[in-house]
Amino acid sequence: MPDSKPLWTSAEIEAATGGKLSGSPFEATGITYNSREIVPGDLFVALQGARDGHEFAGSAFGAGAAGAITVRPVEGGPAVVTADTLRALEALGVASRERSPHVRRGAVTGSVGKTSVTQAIKAGLDLAGPAHASIKSYNNHIGVPLTLARMPRTVERAVFEIGMNAPGEIAPLSKFVRPHAACVTTVGPVHIEAFANGEAGVAAEKASIFEGLVPDGVAVINGEVDFAVVLDAAARKAGARLATFGTSAGHDARLLDFQPIEGGARIKAEFYGKPLDFTLGQSGFHWGLNSLCVLLMLDALDVPLDTALQALGDFQPLAGRGQVTVVQAPGGAFTLIDESYNANPLSMAAGFRSLGAKPVVEGGRRVVVLTDMLELGDQSRTLHEGLIQPIAAAGLDLVHAAGMEMRRLHDALPPTRRGLWRETAAELAAEAAKLVRPGDIVMVKGSNGSKASLVAKALGALGGSA
Template identity: 85%
Template sequence: MPDTAPLWTSAEIEVATGGRLSGPAFVATGITYNSREIAPGDLFLALKGARDGHEFAAAAFAAGAAGAITERPVEGGPSVLVRDTLHALEALGVAARDRAPHVRRGAVTGSVGKTSVTQAIKAGLDLAGPAHASIKSYNNHIGVPLTLARMPRTTGRAVFEIGMNAPGEIAPLSKMVRPHAACVTTVGPVHIEAFAEGEAGVAAEKASIFEGLNPGGVAVLNGDTGFSVLLDAAARKAGARRVTFGAGAGHDARLIDFKPNPEGARVQAELFGKTIDFTLGQSGFHWGLNSLCVLLMLDALDVPLDTALAALAEFRPLAGRGQTTTVHAPGGAFTLIDESYNANPLSMAAGFRSLGARPVPPGGRRVVVLTDMLELGDRSHALHEGLAGAIGAAGLDLVHAAGPEMKRLHEVLPATRRGLWRETAAELAADAAELVAPGDVVMVKGSNGSKASLVAKALVALGGAG
């Protein structure tokens, strides 16, 4: 049954935040801090960032906002006045958690795959009953409390993505969520410019997600990462029940075989000592281990195995994270794999391997189009050059690239593999027609900030409108 109760009443907001109502009482059916996303009945949160959200309160009320949380009186409608709107959001999130003690909560972090794994878990939760989850990549100091504050009263299970850009960010967010199960998908050289200890610092930060676990909570650990001992120690210190996934012997969930196909993949695994065979709607090799992480998380959140497997069979790649499209260009069709949302050395290697396993028609090529990986600090040059080995091992035919860091990779590639290089993604996108030929399978991958999506969109546009 749909939840017909209001998400928040102004009286509840006052109690949760310690604020004071200015204007008539109201009820809110949603909450957002973006005045452009207001739906009728929403609560508008006037956060202060690059722009002061108070400047947009009038527009929010004009769009149908029922009320607002503000630090000063605003025109256009009622508001709850608070000292600090971000702290008020945090308090609202905690209040939403505490008013629904029956909700089983999961939390996901990791250097690679956390958004997709979160959404795959959500797919399983949806099949099991009323569920709630992070949207997009709402995983930071605003996104996590906002996701909590948006949690309907009738939610039975929920999953939250928790990310970081610097040390000390994950533990407070996990303590806010207070999950019953938490996982680390994997650990790799991501955001390492912010960590003096390099990957070890990243691993320690990721492991801090276990600090927020409820007593008796479950820690789902990647047993194949080089930091598995560190992760296990952190989970043990938190008093968690520990379960592991990986390809090696001794894991609670062990990957035995992964066979990609045009529709996704077939997986054989061992789960708690029992052999299982199941279908995935994902073809990337990294989804072998990802799927086991999802199964362990769903088990910890009391979702039956058959329900979890049904969800994995139907779950498809998210936008910019492996969506596959046949582009019918004037000279002939080619296949586009859009991995343009994000990139780091781990996900690059996984993407190359997956592309290398893709069948191509006679005359077709396996082509990869790359833009810079960001936030790699003083290891950036070496990590970009180092991609050449994974490209060679995957047997890819041609590499196009954009950006000053990818120029280093371009220069160390053998001439037979070296395609176009341009200073920016926009310049490479302008040459989209030169990047592909009929029958090619083309993967576009790069960090969001280096605009790989421009190239993906330009390639789609070769097929005409839409």
């Protein structure tokens, strides 16, 4: 049942943050730092970054904010005045965690698949009882404490996504969450420009999520990655109970077979020695191992296996992360797979393999539209050119590309596979009608910052809707 108490009272905010109320006491039913997202009853946190949130306090109160957390009194409504609003948000997150000791908490990190795995876990938690989770990709030094501070008092379970851009970011966030179970989905060359030792540094950073585990917490580890030994060592150092997933014998969850089917896939696996045969609402090959990660996390958070399997069967791809649409273009229909939210060498290879396995009608082609992968440092050229191998292995027919880094791949492709190249995604999007023909299956993939979504949106609009 819904929580009958407010999310926060001004007195509770004062106690948690050490701040002092300016104005009348208030009760808040939600919390945000973005004045454009205010709904009546929210608490507005005036963070100080590139723009000072205090400039928007008036707008927040005008939109119905019940109160604010600030560093000085503001006009328009009551505020709890603190020395530092970000520290106050962190303190509020800790207070939320401490006032709900009954909540079983999970945490998710990894080079690929964090958001989708987090939301798939949340789907299982929802079926098991009142649950809470990160929204969007709220996984950084603001998003994690904000998600904690938003946690209703009455939930039974919660899951938090934890990300990073540089060394030293994951462990402090995990210590905020204090998870009962934490997982690393995979490790790969993502954000490697921030690490002097490249992928090994990424692995160590991801492994630091286990530092926040409660005593006897569960560490869920992908045993297939090159740096599994790093993850294993970190989990053991933290005193965690290990649960591993992979394809070889000896894993707690072992993938035996993955078969794409209409609308998803069928999985055969072993789960703690028990044979499993279940369906997914996802068709990407990477979801074979992702599903086992989800099952191990849900098991560690006391969700029954039948409930977990039901959640996986119903869970659909998130926006920009594998959504499939049949576009009824004027000349004839084609299938669009929107993978435009993000990309790195691991997810590219997985996407190519999945596309290559999809059947096409006579005359149809398997087409990819790619934009630059970002934050790869001095390995960017090698990693972009290296995509030629998984493209060939998947048997893809045509590759269109945008961006100066993808130009390297485009130039290396054989003429039979080389489609259009444009300097920007916007230029390629403007020529969307040239990228496909009836019967094609086309996948759009690239880093969010390289605007692959513009191409996906333009291709979808060929069917008459933006």
